[in-house]
Amino acid sequence: MSTKHSIAAEKFNQDSGRVTRHDQTFWSVRSKRDGLAYQLEEWEQLRESANLIKKHTITHLADYLEQFETNARKNGVHVHWAKDADEYNDIVMQIMREHNVKKVVKSKSMLTEECHLNDNLIRHGIDVVETDLGERILQLMEIPPSHIVMPAIHVTREEVAACFREKGIIEKHGAHAAEGLLKEGEDWRTSSDPTYLTRAARYHLRDNFMEADCGMTGGNFGIAETGDIVVCTNEGNADMSTSIPKLHIVSIGLEKIIPNYKAMGVFQRLLARHGTGQATTVYTSHFRKPRPGAEMHIILVDNGRSSILGNIEHWQTLKCMRCGACMNTCPVYRRSGGYSYTYFIPGPIGVNLGMLKDKDANYHNCSACSLCMSCDNVCPVKVDLSTQIYKWRQELDSMGHADPMKKMMSAGMQTLFEHPSLYTTALKFAPLANHVPAFMTNIKANAWCYGHTMPEFAKESFHTLWKKGKVK
Amino acid sequence: MSSREEILNRLRGNVRETYDFPDLGFRKLEFADPVAQYVETTVTTAGARVFEIKPTDDLNEKIREAYPDAKIIASNVPGIKADKNPDTVERAQDLEDVDVGVIKGEVACAENGCVWIPQTMKEKAVCFASETLVILVSKQNIVSNMHEAYERIKFNDYGFGTFISGPSKTADIEQSLVYGAQAARGVTIFLTE
Numbered sequence: 001m002s003t004k005h006s007i008a009a010e011k012f013n014q015d016s017g018r019v020t021r022h023d024q025t026f027w028s029v030r031s032k033r034d035g036l037a038y039q040l041e042e043w044e045q046l047r048e049s050a051n052l053i054k055k056h057t058i059t060h061l062a063d064y065l066e067q068f069e070t071n072a073r074k075n076g077v078h079v080h081w082a083k084d085a086d087e088y089n090d091i092v093m094q095i096m097r098e099h100n101v102k103k104v105v106k107s108k109s110m111l112t113e114e115c116h117l118n119d120n121l122i123r124h125g126i127d128v129v130e131t132d133l134g135e136r137i138l139q140l141m142e143i144p145p146s147h148i149v150m151p152a153i154h155v156t157r158e159e160v161a162a163c164f165r166e167k168g169i170i171e172k173h174g175a176h177a178a179e180g181l182l183k184e185g186e187d188w189r190t191s192s193d194p195t196y197l198t199r200a201a202r203y204h205l206r207d208n209f210m211e212a213d214c215g216m217t218g219g220n221f222g223i224a225e226t227g228d229i230v231v232c233t234n235e236g237n238a239d240m241s242t243s244i245p246k247l248h249i250v251s252i253g254l255e256k257i258i259p260n261y262k263a264m265g266v267f268q269r270l271l272a273r274h275g276t277g278q279a280t281t282v283y284t285s286h287f288r289k290p291r292p293g294a295e296m297h298i299i300l301v302d303n304g305r306s307s308i309l310g311n312i313e314h315w316q317t318l319k320c321m322r323c324g325a326c327m328n329t330c331p332v333y334r335r336s337g338g339y340s341y342t343y344f345i346p347g348p349i350g351v352n353l354g355m356l357k358d359k360d361a362n363y364h365n366c367s368a369c370s371l372c373m374s375c376d377n378v379c380p381v382k383v384d385l386s387t388q389i390y391k392w393r394q395e396l397d398s399m400g401h402a403d404p405m406k407k408m409m410s411a412g413m414q415t416l417f418e419h420p421s422l423y424t425t426a427l428k429f430a431p432l433a434n435h436v437p438a439f440m441t442n443i444k445a446n447a448w449c450y451g452h453t454m455p456e457f458a459k460e461s462f463h464t465l466w467k468k469g470k471v472k
Numbered sequence: 473m474s475s476r477e478e479i480l481n482r483l484r485g486n487v488r489e490t491y492d493f494p495d496l497g498f499r500k501l502e503f504a505d506p507v508a509q510y511v512e513t514t515v516t517t518a519g520a521r522v523f524e525i526k527p528t529d530d531l532n533e534k535i536r537e538a539y540p541d542a543k544i545i546a547s548n549v550p551g552i553k554a555d556k557n558p559d560t561v562e563r564a565q566d567l568e569d570v571d572v573g574v575i576k577g578e579v580a581c582a583e584n585g586c587v588w589i590p591q592t593m594k595e596k597a598v599c600f601a602s603e604t605l606v607i608l609v610s611k612q613n614i615v616s617n618m619h620e621a622y623e624r625i626k627f628n629d630y631g632f633g634t635f636i637s638g639p640s641k642t643a644d645i646e647q648s649l650v651y652g653a654q655a656a657r658g659v660t661i662f663l664t665e
């Protein structure tokens with residue numbers, strides 16, 4: 001039985017060049033993260049602290065939210081509460097109407113994606129411009145993000161150049177952007193040089209920043225003790241979005257609240273190191289009060305989060321700070337791409353959040369896991385991602401979605417593991433499988449081999465080598 | 473019942489076990505020479521330049537030296553010869569054509585190059601919309617790690633502050649690193665005594 005994920009992944013794998021590039025791109029980010037980890041002796045203590053701070057905050061969330069609200073109000077900021085996506089969109093529209101907003105510049109926010117904000121704004125005749133370069137590319141190409149931190153990484157430079165030409169950005173800003181950049185003989189009308197394209201986008205977005213009447217941002221953290229909203233970016237687009245228009249609307253999920261600056265120090269050190277393999281994002285901005293003559297609104301959005309807290313098996317997904325590390329490391333994500341998943345957040349955390357949102361629509365993603373547990377080992381806040389996916393799989397059974405063939409084989413494996421003597425015998429004969437023709441171990445009728453090529457068995461098992469004292 | 477109450481009630485009702493805030497007393501990264509490390513981090517990974525400024529140096533000359541082609545300089549730092557002042561411009565948009573913004577950093581962090589810049593001007597756009605930035609940092613205010621930085625930073629009545637580590641950058645097109653995404657394209661740190 002195939003899931004939507006496995007079918008889409010198979011398609012993605014037909015272009016082997018693209019798969020290899022995708023795989024290598026994310027593995028290199030994972031490796032950069034590791035490089036930074038080795039530089040910090042306190043790495044594991046930071047992760048454990050982050051885990052405990054999140055557990056503490058989430059189990060005292062109502063108190064911290066109230067404290068946050070009180071402090072934000074003291075700072076002259078308007079605070080709103082939205083129980084679901086509809087209420088959230090209504091609040092945004094109400095603020096926009098009061099300010100007669102025509103154009104919004106927006107920095108990247110997964111929450112607004114979750115609540116389909118952009119569609120709603122457009123429906124109400126408001127022009128919305130994404131200002132993170134990757135998000136802007138996707139918006140112009142009318143395609144969704146394929147990763148939560150590097151949303152357009154699957155798009156090639158040629159595709160970006162073609163899109164910018166089609167949308168008139170090259171015609172308007174190309175000549176200016178090319179000044180002093182392109183090599184002799186290179187034509188700005190056709191160039192797909194990333195520096196040049198980024199420059200053209202810079203001028204294009206500048207125009208939008210100057211004209212917008214509202215800036216919208218997400219928030220990586222909200223600090224209860226002070227009422228600060230903290231936004232981390234590399235491009236400075238959240239800062240541009242909030243330094244020029246006279247209205248700033250922040251949208252954050254309830255779980256983004258942390259207690260204080262002590263906690264902030266821990267998370268600041270972990271976020272970029274995990275997400276992009278950098279020691280910090282270029283900008284870590286603290287918004288506490290509105291700018292002189294401006295207004296600031298914070299919308300605290302639930303949309304299912306308070307119910308997740310009551311879910312014994314899955315409440316720890318609320319610890320997630322959306323760094324993206326679990327997708328960067330996931331062998332299935334790296335080789336199947338973001339679009340193979342039915343939920344807009346892919347990778348291990350996306351599998352879990354998708355199930356919490358809508359099981360029937362998203363159970364397909366549960367097959368996108370080899371239970372290698374790499375995600376658990378990289379997550380900065382120690383979300384037990386693979387255990388949770390395992391639990392969902394158990395549940396699929398009762399939903400009638402489990403794959404009967406794989407179930408039978410898993411049962412067989414369990415018998416082996418539970419009976420040591422049988423296991424040793426099976427291992428002894430395993431090398432024989434090396435001499436079995438590949439068509440027998442790799443045939444499509446065999447549900448397990450389909451998508452799992454047969455590994456070569458070692459001539460002597462680790463078990464016997466150990467016994468013979470060959471392993472030191 | 474308002475959504476606020478509904479949300480808070482549901483959160484309170486759904487808590488089973490509670491957890492304590494952890495002890496953060498573990499040993500943290502410390503550099504023997506934070507100033508040297510700060511310079512190293514800034515010129516390598518953060519992609520900014522560092523100019524050492526002696527007490528006898530003329531800051532305005534140094535700014536010229538750093539950005540000889542600059543036409544419009546914006547600053548409200550006393551003693552800086554500026555063409556625009558972020559305190560007196562009418563609108564943030566008036567700072568769009570600034571070539572060099574000169575601003576003050578209060579705390580700098582050696583582990584990642586972050587410099588704390590509290591808003592000390594009416595229009596903070598000068599910190600972001602300027603093509604390039606000169607950030608004044610005193611050697612006295614450099615700490616090893618972000619825990620120390622967070623203990624030191626202060627807010628004033630403007631109620632905004634940002635850590636900036638270098639020029640704005642992006643790797644959104646095929647992961648190739650490009651400096652100068654939406655905000656400042658270049659940053660020069662003036663390291664004073």
Ligand code: SF4
Pocket residue numbers: 319320321322323324325326327349378379380381382383385
């Ligand atoms: S689950 Fe962990 S690793 Fe994955 S995005 Fe969230 S915080 Fe990052």
